[in-house]
Every structure is written in structure tokens, then in C-alpha cells.
Amino acid sequence: IIGTERHESRRVDRQLRGRAGRQGDPGSSVFFVSLEDDLMRLFSSDRIASVMDKLGFQEGEMIEHKMISNSIERAQKKVEENNFGIRKRLLEYDDVMNKQRTVVYTKRRHALMGERIGMDIVNMIWDRCANAIENNDYEGCQMELLQTLAMETPFTEEEFRNEKKDKLAEKTFNIAMENFKRKTERLAQIANPVIKQVYENQGHMYENILIPITDGKRMYNISCNLKAAYESESKEVVKAFEKSILLHVIDEAWKENLRELDELKHSVQNASYEQKDPLLIYKLESVTLFDAMVNKINNQTISILMRGQIPVQEAPDESAARRVEVRQAAPEQRQDMSKYRENKENLSDPNQQAAASQDTREQQKREPIRAEKTVGRNDPCPCGSGKKYKNCHGKNL
Structure with a gap:
């Protein structure tokens, strides 16, 4: 084996030497090193060159001296220590992200497998109620409860100032849970007649059903097993809605958090100019980003769940988006949901149809x-x- 240079890692040199004698065959290895190689140029090449000039060695002459070998060994050891430090530092940065990843993936697995999803939602509602009362004045509390929980403040400004925060939070939480329970029951009540009709008439043709649910800003097509929805009287629709929204919000927030962590890791390197540890600053800032991500997940999830409803008004040009649709169903097989409106209006009158379509367009704009x-x-x-x-x-x- 003839080597044209010594590598940064001694492990590579040993592997090459091992090629000299395989399967019991005798062999030998020789490495030729130049003072202009990267390894020698970075570590003590000038000092060695001056010693060689004093000893009278000529250019191109082969030198076999222990001093040269020891110098190369020390240079390789320094490079290996530097590479080890880089890998160790990278692992410390990754440990911060890995801790966050463990928490997020646990929450996502609960939503995906249906484990503890109801308890997670209850905890989110309690967290939003407590956060709105503790971190805001009365006007801010009103606005946050309205935006997140879609409910009015259940106490006066005098009660907000005089009573304990825990008592107010518990009162708000009980009312929010009642509103959420009514919302889910209403959603199941609207979807159940159509699901029952589709299952009894065409249940042998379809396995899943798509339920359009909107929060007033965006339409979500929720996929649900037709048989499970029929047997549970559309309670499975509510569960599928909660599962889909939670997964969607977690995925979007986690992707955004990963991007911010990557940008943070590059920006904190400048802290070394201030004689500060970049890793310490990265850990502190990553906690702030993680808390903001959890707060965002809770806000968006509860806001969508508290406002989610099946649209029952039918616009003339958007009838496909206003119906409960069976997957791959023909247009004549899709069931019209307009007769299950919350106020039970009769839209057979052209004037009422125009009013309904006008109201829908105004909501969209x-x-x-x-x-x-x-x-x-x-x-x-x-x-x-x-x-x-x-x-x-x-x-x-």
C-alpha cells in the first residue's frame, strides 16, 4: 500500500495499512508526505522546514525520522479533537430540538391514535380561560375570550377586580365547556339525518364520507367512516373533526417552529463576539419559541373547534361545497343539507334563496x-x- 499523504483522521490511515495484509498474506505500507500537504501546512510546517534546511536535506529527498512522524501524529490528534468538539456541540444543539420534538410528537400521537384527545381539548380550554384572565386587563380579557372561545365575558368589571382569579377562571371554564358541548351536539344533530339516510340506502357502496365544516374563515373537509358515524349517531363525526383540526394545527405550528429554530441557531453564533455562550442563548430563546408555539396551537385549535359548524345555506354556484358529500358519489346521490338549517327556514321561496346566497357571499368577503x-x-x-x-x-x- 502506497499512500500519497497522511489523512486528518488516524482511523483512515489505519484502515489503509490494514489493506497491506489481508487473509494472512504478508504486505507493507509506505506513506509519502509533503510539507505542502494541508495537514503539514496547517501544523508546524515552517518549523520543520527550517530544521530540515539546517540539517542539509535537499528538496525531494526521502526523510525517515521519528520527529516527522511524531509531528504528523500530533497534527492528526489536534484535528480529531477539533472534529470531536464540533460533533459534540452539534449534538448539544440537537438535544434542545429533540426535547421539543418529544413533546410535540407525543401530543400528535395522542391526536392521531385517539388517545386522550378529549382530555387534551379540555386542558386547552382551561388553559385559554386561565390565560385570558391572568394576563390581561378587563378589556383585554373580553377581547381574548371573544376571539378564542367565541363567548362573552361571564363576569363584570367589578367582579374581575375584586374576586380571585381562580374562581373567575373556573366560572369561565364551566360556561365554555357548556358552549362546546352544545356546539358538538348540534354538529352531530345536523349531520346525523343525512348520514343515516346515506348509510341505509347506499352503505354498501361507500366506506367513508366527507363532512364539510367551517369556522367562518376556512372550509375543512373532514373524512369519517360511514359505518362508525351511523352506529355512533354522528358522534364519530365530532371526534374526527377534533382529530383533524388538532393534527392540522400541530403540523403547521411545528413546521414554523423548526424554521425559526434553524434561523436562531445561525443568528446566536454572533454572541461569541460579546464573550457570551451561543449555546446558552440558544437554549433560552428556544424555550421562548416553544412556549409561543404551544400558545399558538392552543389558540388556533380552540378557536376553530368553538366556531366549527356544518354550513347549511346553499349558494347557487357553490352547491357542491354546501352539502355533505359521500366520497365518489354522483351529483344526484349527494344529499341536500339546506332542509336541516338551524332555524328550519323554507328556502323554496326565490326571495329567501336570494337572501341566503347574499348572506353567504357577505360572510366570504x-x-x-x-x-x-x-x-x-x-x-x-x-x-x-x-x-x-x-x-x-x-x-x-
Whole structure:
């Protein structure tokens, strides 16, 4: 084996030497090193060159001296220590992300497998109630409860100032849970007649059913097993809705958090110029990002679940988006949901159909919810009703 240079890692040199004698055959290995090689150029090449000049060695002459071998060994050892430090540092950075990954994947597995999903949602509602009361003044509490839980504040400003926060949070939580229970029961009640009809008439043809559910901003097509929905009286639809929304929100928030962590890892390297440890700053900032991600997941999940409903108004040009659809069903096989409207209106009258379609278009064109603490009187109400704030929740203010 003839080597043209010595490598940065001694392990590579040993592997090459091992090729000299395989299967019991005798062999030998020789490595030729130049002072212009990368390894020698970075470590003590000038000092060795001056010693060789003093000893009278000529250029190109083969030198076999222990001093040269020892110098190369020390250079390789320094490179290996540096590479080990790099890998160790990289692992310390990855440990921070791995701890967050463990928490997020555990929460996602609970949602995916259906484990503890109801308990997770209850914990989210309690967390939103407690957070709105503890971290805001009365006006901020009103706005946060309206935007996140779609409910009015169940206590006065005087009670907010005088009573204990825990008592107010428990009162708000009980009312929020009642609202959420009514919302899910109503959702199942609207979907059940159509699911029952489809299963009894065409259950042998289809395995899954798509349920369109909207929160006033976006339409979600929820896939649900037709037989399970029929046997549970559409309670399986509610469970599928909760599962799909939780998975969707977690995935989007986790992808955004990974991108922010990657940007943070590159930006904290400048802290070394301030004589600070970049890893320590990375750990502190990553905790802040993780808390913001969890807060975002809780807010978005509860906001969608508290506003989710099956659309029952049918626009003329969007009838496919306003029906409960069986997967791959023909147009004549799809069931019209307009007869199951919440107020049981009869839309056979052309004037009422025009009013329903007009109301639907107005909801679709409304402005996004403003993030400020105050809402203008003529602005759309944050509850998603499509009405002006002065005609909805701002009527009594």
C-alpha cells in the first residue's frame, strides 16, 4: 500500500495499512508526505522546514525520522479533537430540538391514535380561560375570550377586580365547556339525518364520507367512516373533526417552529463576539419559541373547534361545497343539507334563496379579524357572525 499523504483522521490511515495484509498474506505500507500537504501546512510546517534546511536535506529527498512522524501524529490528534468538539456541540444543539420534538410528537400521537384527545381539548380550554384572565386587563380579557372561545365575558368589571382569579377562571371554564358541548351536539344533530339516510340506502357502496365544516374563515373537509358515524349517531363525526383540526394545527405550528429554530441557531453564533455562550442563548430563546408555539396551537385549535359548524345555506354556484358529500358519489346521490338549517327556514321561496346566497357571499368577503384590543363600531364582529360590531357583541357597550 502506497499512500500519497497522511489523512486528518488516524482511523483512515489505519484502515489503509490494514489493506497491506489481508487473509494472512504478508504486505507493507509506505506513506509519502509533503510539507505542502494541508495537514503539514496547517501544523508546524515552517518549523520543520527550517530544521530540515539546517540539517542539509535537499528538496525531494526521502526523510525517515521519528520527529516527522511524531509531528504528523500530533497534527492528526489536534484535528480529531477539533472534529470531536464540533460533533459534540452539534449534538448539544440537537438535544434542545429533540426535547421539543418529544413533546410535540407525543401530543400528535395522542391526536392521531385517539388517545386522550378529549382530555387534551379540555386542558386547552382551561388553559385559554386561565390565560385570558391572568394576563390581561378587563378589556383585554373580553377581547381574548371573544376571539378564542367565541363567548362573552361571564363576569363584570367589578367582579374581575375584586374576586380571585381562580374562581373567575373556573366560572369561565364551566360556561365554555357548556358552549362546546352544545356546539358538538348540534354538529352531530345536523349531520346525523343525512348520514343515516346515506348509510341505509347506499352503505354498501361507500366506506367513508366527507363532512364539510367551517369556522367562518376556512372550509375543512373532514373524512369519517360511514359505518362508525351511523352506529355512533354522528358522534364519530365530532371526534374526527377534533382529530383533524388538532393534527392540522400541530403540523403547521411545528413546521414554523423548526424554521425559526434553524434561523436562531445561525443568528446566536454572533454572541461569541460579546464573550457570551451561543449555546446558552440558544437554549433560552428556544424555550421562548416553544412556549409561543404551544400558545399558538392552543389558540388556533380552540378557536376553530368553538366556531366549527356544518354550513347549511346553499349558494347557487357553490352547491357542491354546501352539502355533505359521500366520497365518489354522483351529483344526484349527494344529499341536500339546506332542509336541516338551524332555524328550519323554507328556502323554496326565490326571495329567501336570494337572501341566503347574499348572506353567504357577505360572510366570504368580510375583512379578517383585527388583532387590536379595540374593535371599531363599524368593523366586522370578531365572533365571525358577519355583522358589524355595533350590531352584534358591541350592541350593549
